[in-house]
Amino acid sequence: MEQQYLWVxxxxxxxxxxxxxxxxxxxxxxxxLLLAIGILIGPTLHLFSPTDIxxxxxxxxISLAVAVILFEGGLSLNFSxxxxxxxxxxxxxxxxxxxxxFLTTAVSYYILNIDIYISxxxxxxxxxxxxxxxxxxxxxxxxxxxxxxxxxxxGICADPIGAILAIVVLTIIIxxxxxxxxxxxxxxITETLAVGIIIGISVGFFLGKAMQKQVIPDFLHNxxxxxxxxxxxxxxxxxxPGTGVLTVTLMGIWIANKHKGIASEILGFKESxxxxxxxxxxxxxxxxxxxxxxxxxxxxxxxxxxxxxxxxRPIAIACSTIGCNLSFKERLFLSWLAPRGIVSASIAALxxxxxxxxxxxxxxxxxxxxxxxxxxxxxxxxITSIPLARLLGICDPEPNGILIIGSNKVAREIGKALQEHNxxxxxxxxxxxxxxxxxxxxxxxxxGNPVSEHADRHLDLIGLGKTFGLSYLExxxxxxxxxxxxxxxxxxxxxxxxxxxxxxxxxxQQKAAKKYHGQALFDAKLSLDVFEHKLNNGSMIKSTLLSDxxxxxxxxxxxxxxxxxxxxxxxxxxxxIFTKHNTPKPDSSWSVISLVPPDNTNx
Numbered sequence: 001m002e003q004q005y006l007w008v009x010x011x012x013x014x015x016x017x018x019x020x021x022x023x024x025x026x027x028x029x030x031x032x033l034l035l036a037i038g039i040l041i042g043p044t045l046h047l048f049s050p051t052d053i054x055x056x057x058x059x060x061x062i063s064l065a066v067a068v069i070l071f072e073g074g075l076s077l078n079f080s081x082x083x084x085x086x087x088x089x090x091x092x093x094x095x096x097x098x099x100x101x102f103l104t105t106a107v108s109y110y111i112l113n114i115d116i117y118i119s120x121x122x123x124x125x126x127x128x129x130x131x132x133x134x135x136x137x138x139x140x141x142x143x144x145x146x147x148x149x150x151x152x153x154x155g156i157c158a159d160p161i162g163a164i165l166a167i168v169v170l171t172i173i174i175x176x177x178x179x180x181x182x183x184x185x186x187x188x189i190t191e192t193l194a195v196g197i198i199i200g201i202s203v204g205f206f207l208g209k210a211m212q213k214q215v216i217p218d219f220l221h222n223x224x225x226x227x228x229x230x231x232x233x234x235x236x237x238x239x240x241p242g243t244g245v246l247t248v249t250l251m252g253i254w255i256a257n258k259h260k261g262i263a264s265e266i267l268g269f270k271e272s273x274x275x276x277x278x279x280x281x282x283x284x285x286x287x288x289x290x291x292x293x294x295x296x297x298x299x300x301x302x303x304x305x306x307x308x309x310x311x312x313r314p315i316a317i318a319c320s321t322i323g324c325n326l327s328f329k330e331r332l333f334l335s336w337l338a339p340r341g342i343v344s345a346s347i348a349a350l351x352x353x354x355x356x357x358x359x360x361x362x363x364x365x366x367x368x369x370x371x372x373x374x375x376x377x378x379x380x381x382x383i384t385s386i387p388l389a390r391l392l393g394i395c396d397p398e399p400n401g402i403l404i405i406g407s408n409k410v411a412r413e414i415g416k417a418l419q420e421h422n423x424x425x426x427x428x429x430x431x432x433x434x435x436x437x438x439x440x441x442x443x444x445x446x447x448g449n450p451v452s453e454h455a456d457r458h459l460d461l462i463g464l465g466k467t468f469g470l471s472y473l474e475x476x477x478x479x480x481x482x483x484x485x486x487x488x489x490x491x492x493x494x495x496x497x498x499x500x501x502x503x504x505x506x507x508x509q510q511k512a513a514k515k516y517h518g519q520a521l522f523d524a525k526l527s528l529d530v531f532e533h534k535l536n537n538g539s540m541i542k543s544t545l546l547s548d549x550x551x552x553x554x555x556x557x558x559x560x561x562x563x564x565x566x567x568x569x570x571x572x573x574x575x576x577i578f579t580k581h582n583t584p585k586p587d588s589s590w591s592v593i594s595l596v597p598p599d600n601t602n603x
Contacts, residue, residue, distance in 0.1 A: 008053055015041075016279035024486070029133050029378055031341060034279055035371065038286025050284045059353050062284065065277040066346040067233040067248045068226065072273075073159040073343065074252020075266060076131075076458065091320035092154050093161055097127045099316040101165070107307045112300050112369065115361045117173045124169040125348055125370055126308065128162030130341015131155030132278070132456075133378055137337065139461055139487065141389045142399070147330055148462045151337055156458075159343045160249040166347050167192065167246050174242075174358050195239050196246030203232045203247070204254030211262050225266050226273070242354065245347070278342045285349045286371065294368045301369060305376035313338050329392040337385055339377040344370055399465030399488075400575055401425060405450055405480045406471030407434035407443075410496070410531045414470070414566070415443045417541040417593050421569045424463040428455075430476070451476070451483045461487065466575075468521065469495035472528060494577065496521045496528050519579050522595075523564045531595070538598035541566065543591050552586045559596065567593040 015037055023030035041048045050058050105123030109116055134155040138148050168189060175188040207228055210216045216224045229248050236247035255262060314335040321331050348370035355363030389395050401424030404411050408431075415425045415438070427443055428450040429435040435447045446459050467484040469477030474497070481493045497520065546552055556563075568576040568584040569591040576584040586592055 004053070008048070012280055012283055013276075015283060016276060020275065020279060029136060029339075029382065030279065031130075031133060031282060031374065032378060034282035035286045035375060038283045039289060039291075041283075042287025043289050043291040048287050050287050058284070059350075062281065062346070062349050063237075063244065064230055064233065065281050066350055067229060067244060068273060068277055069281075069342065069346060070160065070163055070245055071229045071248040071252040073156075073163075074249045074254075075256045076156050076454065077160055077253050078256045088150055088321055088324045088326070089153050089157065091322075091324075092150070092316070093157055096316035096320040097158070097161070097165070099319055100127045100312060103312045103315065104304075104308065107304060107312065108369075111303050111307070112297060112365075114365055117177065117355070117360050118362055118366050118369075120169050120173060121166065121348075121351060121355075121366055122369055122373075124162070124166040125344050125366075126340065126373065127158060127165060128340065128344045128347070129155045129158045129338050130343065130374075130378075131159060133339045133341045134337070135456055137339070137382060137385060141386050142395050142462065143333060143389050144330070144394050145460075145462050146326060147333055147394060148460065150334060152458075152460070154338075160253060163245055163249055163343060163347060164196075166351070167196070167242055170242055170351055170354065173360070174354070177358055177360060192240055192243050192246070195236055196243040197250060199232060199236045199239075199243075200247040200250030201254050203228060204251040205258075207251070208255050208259040208262060212259055221262070221266060245350070281342065281346055281349070285345050285367065288349075289368055289371060290364065293364070294372065297365070297369065298372065301372040302376070304369070305373060305380070308338075308373070308377070309336075309380065329394050333385075333389060333392055333394055336388055337381055339381050340370075340374045341378075345374060399424075399461075399463050400573070401464040401466070402575075403450070403461065403464045403467045403484065404428065405467065405469045405477055406473075407431065407438040407445060408470065408472060408528070408532070409535055410528055411468075411470040412438050412441055412443060413535060413541050414468070416441060417543065418567070418575070419443065420543065421591060421593075422573055423569075423575055426460070426464060428459070430471075430473070449476075451479045464488075466492040466494065469493075470528065491519075494519050494521045494579070496526070496531070519581065522566055522578055523580075526564060526595075534595060534597070539595055541593060542596045543569075543593045546586055546588055546590050546592060548588045551588075552590075552592065555592060559594070562597045564595040565592055566595060569593065 016034075019033040019037060020030050023033055042050075054061060101123045103123075104126045105116075105119045108114065108122045109119035112119070131152065134151055138151060143151075171189055171192045172185065175185045207216075207225065211221055211224075229251065232251060233244035233248050237244035255266070317331055317335040321334070326334075345367075348367045352363055352367050355366065402415075402418060404415055404425060404427045407427045407429035411427055412434075415427055418425050419442075425444065426446060427438050428446045428448070429438065430447075430449055432447065435445055438445045446455065448454050448458075450459060465488055467480060467488060469481055471477050471480075477495050481495060485493050544555060546555065556565075565578045567578065568586040570576070571589040576582075576586075578584060
């Protein structure tokens with residue numbers, strides 16, 4: 001038996017890795033591969049049965065995995081970052097959410113001909129969209145910034161809010177099934193909310209303070225947060241069944257909004273763990289599907305998905321965007337894209353057993369229908385969204401902006417110089433001090449690891465088409481080059497090595513270029529430390545406008561040999577980069593951006 005467990009766990013890990021790698025390689029949502037493999041090895045070939053293998057341990061495994069996933073979702077919800085998006089997001093998370101709940105419930109009840117309780121839960125689960133599915137779709141579609149930001153933040157916010165709504169609905173269902181009086185029903189809902197809110201916020205408060213005051217040392221932050229999340233979930237569930245989900249979600253939200261620096265630090269660990277848990281959950285959940293029962297409701301589920309796609313979502317968006325500054329085409333696209341993801345499936349799996357324990361008919365239908373909705377929305381919207389976006393003309397033009405890895409002084413000065421010419425830039429930083437300095441300079445920044453799961457969900461690449469590796473962490477530059485080479489293409493990856501060159505530097509330079517998988521920026525002798533040394537000693541990045549009477553050749557002749565051209569900007573705002581193997585030929589009305597020594601800064 002022990003050997004069997006070892007084979008199962010290691011096999012699930014291997015399948016998870018293969019599915020995630022394939023999804024990255026062929027650019028399709030990992031969720032589809034995981035569901036397909038789970039259905040194949042489970043109900044199709046009968047090679048794997050989670051219930052037979054894990055027995056009574058299956059529900060606790062799913063419960064604790066869901067706790068970690070929802071805590072990570074709560075950590076992503078920083079309200080200060082949503083304020084600028086105005087009324088649209090607020091309306092979609094209130095008016096749109098309520099419309100989706102009631103209409104989906106009604107349609108599920110009449111089309112599927114199932115218990116009204118199951119219909120209410122399907123309605124609540126369908127309010128949750130999947131950011132892990134939405135964000136990769138947006139990167140492929142490249143819609144304009146309005147649409148991208150709205151859909152991205154809807155997905156991020158809908159995860160925890162939809163989960164909380166589903167908990168409230170489940171509480172009402174269980175109380176109603178027991179013929180509870182209206183007063184006792186209200187008390188039951190109040191008790192559920194009170195337990196979740198009090199424990200969630202209290203534990204979040206003390207955990208955040210303990211980390212902030214260094215009561216818990218830095219090296220224990222990740223381990224402590226994981227253990228305390230699981231403990232809070234168990235305690236909350238023991239006090240009031242079903243409240244654990246609300247507790248851990250509110251813990252994450254509290255830390256995200258009261259301890260932003262700590263939240264970003266914890267997220268790095270939680271994201272890696274969440275990839276494993278999300279993948280494992282999808283394999284476990286899809287392996288439990290009853291194919292016979294699923295086949296019997298397949299046609300009805302298709303009609304339900306059609307209602308969600310063509311009627312319910314458009315109505316919700318139409319009501320949510322009244323008075324908002326969005327065009328008809330933008331509203332139409334918003335009404336088209338709303339795939340469901342892992343949180344929907346996790347909540348359904350978690351609730352199925354609770355429904356069974358409370359003798360609610362057809363409780364196992366909840367998971368099967370949810371899986372069909374996930375597959376239907378992801379596949380249909382994944383296939384049709386790109387052609388629709390192009391037809392509507394809401395795609396951004398070819399991106400010319402720069403994703404800069406690093407926020408050190410060199411990165412900030414380059415960012416400011418490009419920003420002055422209206423070149424879209426975004427700096428990333430794993431250093432809080434550098435991040436703050438970049439923000440003080442008025443530069444758009446992302447605080448976190450640019451190759452993390454959090455970056456996949458939150459790092460806005462709209463308008464960006466190139467990557468500059470300017471971090472002193474060379475391994476980070478290399479990883480970012482590998483990650484964004486698939487996004488932007490090999491020719492759009494550039495890097496600046498960290499250490500100065502020696503007289504025998506040719507092989508080293510070639511090695512660095514190979515390591516970064518990109519072109520070496522600027523002059524062959526210029527490195528990050530040399531660049532920063534020059535800036536610290538009075539050199540500056542200066543822009544010069546060329547004309548018929550002042551050509552590029554005259555510009556070079558007038559300036560000293562220590563002037564290093566960095567960029568050339570065309571009259572239409574196009575960016576060309578000086579490298580060892582590429583020397584732009586700027587013409588009249590072009591601008592040249594150079595690193596100019598102190599002697600030339602006043603010319």
